[in-house]
Amino acid sequence: MQICRFSNLQSFTAAIFLTLFATLPTQQMFAQLSDAFDDGDFTQQPAWSGTSAYFQVVTQQLRLSAPPINGQAYLSTPSHALEEGSWEIDLSLDFNPSATNYARIYLASDQSDLSGPLNGYFIQAGGAADDVSLYRQTGLVITKVIDGQDGLLNQTAVTLSLKATRDANGLWQLFSALGSSPSTLEGTVTDEVILSAEYFGVSCVFTATRSDKFHFDNFIVTGHVVTDKTPPLLSDIEVLSSKTLSLTFSENLDQTSAQTPGNFSLESNGEEPVSVMLQSDGRTIVLGFATEFVNGLPTKISVTGVSDLAGNNILPVQREFTFLEVMAPVAKDIILSEIFPDPSPKVGLPETEFVELLNRSHHPFSLKNWSLTDGSSVTVLPSKILLPGDYIVLASPNLILTQVQNVIYLANFPSLNNSADDLVLKDDHGLTIDSVHYSDTWYGDDDKKQGGWSLEIIDPDNLCSEAQNWTASDDPSGGTPGRPNSVLASKPDLTGPKLLGAVPASANELLLIFDEKLTKVLPAVPNFKIEPSVEVARVSFIDASLTRVNLALTSPLQPGTDYTLTVSNAQDCTGNSMAETRLSLGLPEVADSLDVALNEILFNPRPTGTDFLEIVNVSNKYFNLKNWTVANREEGVVKNAKVISTTDFLLKPGAYLVLTVSADILKGEYPLSVEENFLEVPALPSWSDDEGSVALLDDTGLLIDHFSYTKNLHSPFIKNDEGVSLERISLDVPAYVPTNWKSASSTIGFATPGYVNSSAVPSLLWDESAVQVTPSVFIPSLGQPDFTQIHYAFAQGGFVANVKIFDLQGHRIKTIANNEILGTEGFFRWEGDSDSGDKARMGPYMVWFEIFDGDGKVTTFRKEVVVAAKF
Incomplete structure (x- = not known):
């Protein structure tokens, strides 16, 4: 059967192709494949393979002769033609093609099996669009690159001549001629995704009624392999061990150049590998070195002189790698080094909370499955290596921290309380690596604690101190996430822990509060003694901060009894021992009005100073000041109440207590003051320089004492009352009596915070x-x-x-x-x-x-x- 061809020189062309194919020693430039099936056989010259039982040659045509089933059949033969390629095929379909009956001509394929995953190009005749189109196949992904005319093949039977060409620049053209019609350009495209070919072939997808109605003839394929002009690239580097690297390249390599040790060297010391082995895939080289890589230290390897199979030399390249031998962490290897709980109002940093971690050890650690919790929520960290000396920032994904390196955004990031919170960092085995109980009192600056500034650790090597080792950032932006803290300084812990207080949490439990973290191993029960004798049954930490200890008692404490607690052999977490310490305590009782007296007030401080209020326990009872308040009282109405303490605080009988927002400033203004009687509070009520009021209330709101003042209560001999406190003369006379208040004496510095007033009535008479x-x-x-x-x-x-x-x-x-x-x-x-x-x-x-x-x-x-x- 004669079919319309693209050239009237068909016979001459076919003959010359066959002649050249037989005489040339290479297939690079001329006909690589020509088969008109004149010999009645497809098993030789050239040899086709595949589902051979489904094909036969009938009347000098290749015909599908499959059983009446739904299926797919293919044949392929070797062909490397791609660059400057040309493919001509005659095709007859004795039916109207459809989505279930169509033919494919594979112009190029890297696999002989055309029924599975492969990389190549094919022409499809038929399908849902009844068209002739060019496709690219990558694995099992099929992409149409030239979309032919829809409906072209919508006929009861199809006789078709096809031709495709590709030039040296990857420009494809697709032609079709239907029956005796002239050839038509279906489209053009430039596509260089696939650059090699191994096979040419045909594939038929059919149903049972079409299993013998596909005919192929007059295959003519010319072209040559794509010229490789691209040098190989180093695509991947993997550390296999402390002495072994694996380098993977973008293409197969020349074995001699790939196994030359001098083509590889470490930048750090110029060391060349002692062994070089090209792997069986032809693209991977394994290098062995005599010296171990430094754990956690980034190292560069240089590669030169390596060439591909076409002789293209790699451009000299350097790549960095890091050998990581992950170690099991111990406590404080990684620490919380910066906390940003209150980002508003904005100073410079984005308004998003964050926590910064610092690896202060000499080992790298994997943070995979580590956790951070504030007690109410837990977030789990992803896979991340933290190198020695490096910082990493943990933050909420709500807002991006611009210009901050090494950030992990966590969907379940804990909500940090502005005033105080507990943060605990644990490794993937649940071991506590670090914990911090922070407070806004740590800022040491009334303005900065209002928001926009982070808390930074001062000395990362001071492992026990908390409040003393943290302060507000000095960086103009408000913090230093991901980089060294602005307040870094050496502040070693050389002293033992101090017992700040002992408060009965109940009649059978005693809460001990220390100024820094203790070692995890608490002193034995005999190191805690209570007189009059009350035996201690058990000693334990209350929380992960390791600063609060609970003593469980075998018998209850009695009201109205003064007890003495003696503690010995306690150590902080760096091993500093505490001197034997004695504290007085008693079971807290309910206060009555006037049990605690207002005793001294400074309402007009110097510009460099700060307000304070002094109270005195004039009863013989102990009081827990937790949730007591100081307020203004105007016309019998309490206003502007401020909490004295949100934690347990015991006020002993006869004790003086000074409430101030800054103990350091107050001590600096009045050097004679007794600092151990100071209590820093978050805030005090507003007190005018001219007149005002003070009220003291217990945790139930009961009014304990109150006082209204004016500046006229000061001595007439004082020309400037800035920095001069008003002192109560007699604790037996009510505070609200104006004549019971006097200016503090100039001889003691105009105030007596923390001790007996200079204006207090003495025991001596005036004679x-x-x-x-x-x-x-x-x-x-x-x-x-x-x-x-x-x-x-x-x-x-x-x-x-x-x-x-x-x-x-x-x-x-x-x-x-x-x-x-x-x-x-x-x-x-x-x-x-x-x-x-x-x-x-x-x-x-x-x-x-x-x-x-x-x-x-x-x-x-x-x-x-x-x-x-x-x-």
């Missing part, structure tokens, strides 16, 4: 003995003592004093005090010198001590003192 000189005879510079003290004690404070020294002729030789405001008691000191700086002569002198009050009443005391000398 001539109110002023005493001790000793009355002294020797300046050489005596023991070499000075004298002029003591005073009055029934009330607030007097203004002038103190001077006169000789027997009435000459003033020394002014000791000039308009000094006095407390109720105190002293002045004279060292036997004169105003000119000279030493006073030997002999008797008079101490002239004059006081006057706000009404102008003046009282004078005269006392004798003698300056002696040694002979």
Whole structure:
């Protein structure tokens, strides 16, 4: 049967192709395949293979002769034609093609089996669109690259001539000629995804009624293999062991160049491999080195001189790799180093909470299946290697941390409380690696704790201290996520832990609070003693912070009894031992009004200072101040209440307690203050410089004591009341009585935070003995003592004093005090010198001590003192 061809030179072309094929030593440039089935056989010249039983040659045509079933049949024969390729085929279908009956001509395939996954190109005649189209197949993925005219083959029978070409640049053209019609260009496309060919073939998809109605004839294929001009690429590097690397390249390699040791070297020391082996896949090289790679340290390997099978040399390349021998972590190998619980208002960082981890060890660790929890929610970390000295940031995915390196975004990231929270980091076996109980008091800055600033650890090697080792970031952006902290400094822990308090949680339980983390092994029960004797049954930690210890008692504590707790042999987590410590405690009771008294207030601090309020337990009972409040009270209504403590805090009978937002500032303003009686509070009520009110309430809201003040309660002799506190004169007189308050004495620095007031009523009465000189005879510079003290004690404070020294002729030789405001008691000191700086002569002198009050009443005391000398 004659079929319309693309050229009237068909016979001549076929003959010349066959001739050249027989005479040329290579198939690179001319006919690689031509088969018109004139010999009545498809098993040789060329040899076709596949589902051969389903095909036969009938009247010099290749015909599908499959049994009447639904199926697929194919034949293929070797062919490398692709670049500058041309494929011509005649096809007859004795039916109307459909989605279940169609033919494919595989122009190029890397597999002989055309029924499975392969890489290549094929023409499909038929299908749902009844068209002729060109497809690319990658594995099992089929992509149409030239879409032919739809409906072209919608005929009862089809006689078709097909031709496809591909030039050296990957430009494809597809032609078809239906019956005796002229050839038509179905389309063009440039496609260079697949660059090699191994087989040419045909495939038939059929139903039972079409199993013998496919005819093929006059195959002519020319072209040659695609010229390889691309050098190989190093596509992957894998560390197999501490001395072995695997390098994978983009294509098969020349064996000689691939196994030359000099083509590979480590940048760190120039070391070349001692063994090089090209693997059976032709693309992978395994290198063995004499020296072990440094664990966790990034290393670069250089590759040169390696070529592919076409002789293309690789461009010199360097690739980094890291050998990681993952170790089991111990506590504190990785620490929480930065916490951002309150991102609003924004300072510079994005408004999203985060936690930063630091690997402070010398080993890399895999964080896979580690967990971070705040007690209410748990987030599990993904696979990630954290190298020695590296930081990683854990954050919520709600907002991206721009310009921050090494971030893991966690969908279940814990919500961090602004004021305080517990954070615990555990490894994949549940071992606690680090924990922090942070508080907004750690900022040490009232402005920064309002939001926008992170908390940073100061010394990562200080493993026990918490509050003392954290502070607000100094970075202008508000924090340093993913990089060294702005406050880094050496702050080693060289002291043992301190027992801050002991509070009965119930009659049978005692809560001990330490200032830093203890070692996980607590002292044995005998190291905790309570007198009067109450035996301790069990000692245990309350939480993961390791700073709070519970003592379970065998018998209950009794109300109204003073107990003494002795603790010994406690150690912090770095091994520093605590000195034996004794604390007084008692079972907390319910407070009545006036059991605790307002005793001193500073409402107009200096610009560098801070407000404070002092209270005194005037009862014989112990009180737990947890959830007690300080507030304003206006016209009987409590306003602006501030919680004193959200945790247990025991106030002993007779104890003084100073409430302040900054203990450091207050101590700096008043050096004589007793700091151990300070309690830092999150906030105090607003107190005006002119007038205001103070109210103390217990945890039920019961009013314990209250007081309203005005600046007029200060001494009239004070010209500037900034930094001057008001002190309660008598604890027996109600606080709301205005005359029961006085300005603090100038002789003690204008305030007495943490100890007895300078204006408090003393035990001495006001008589001539109110002023005493001790000793009355002294020797300046050489005596023991070499000075004298002029003591005073009055029934009330607030007097203004002038103190001077006169000789027997009435000459003033020394002014000791000039308009000094006095407390109720105190002293002045004279060292036997004169105003000119000279030493006073030997002999008797008079101490002239004059006081006057706000009404102008003046009282004078005269006392004798003698300056002696040694002979």
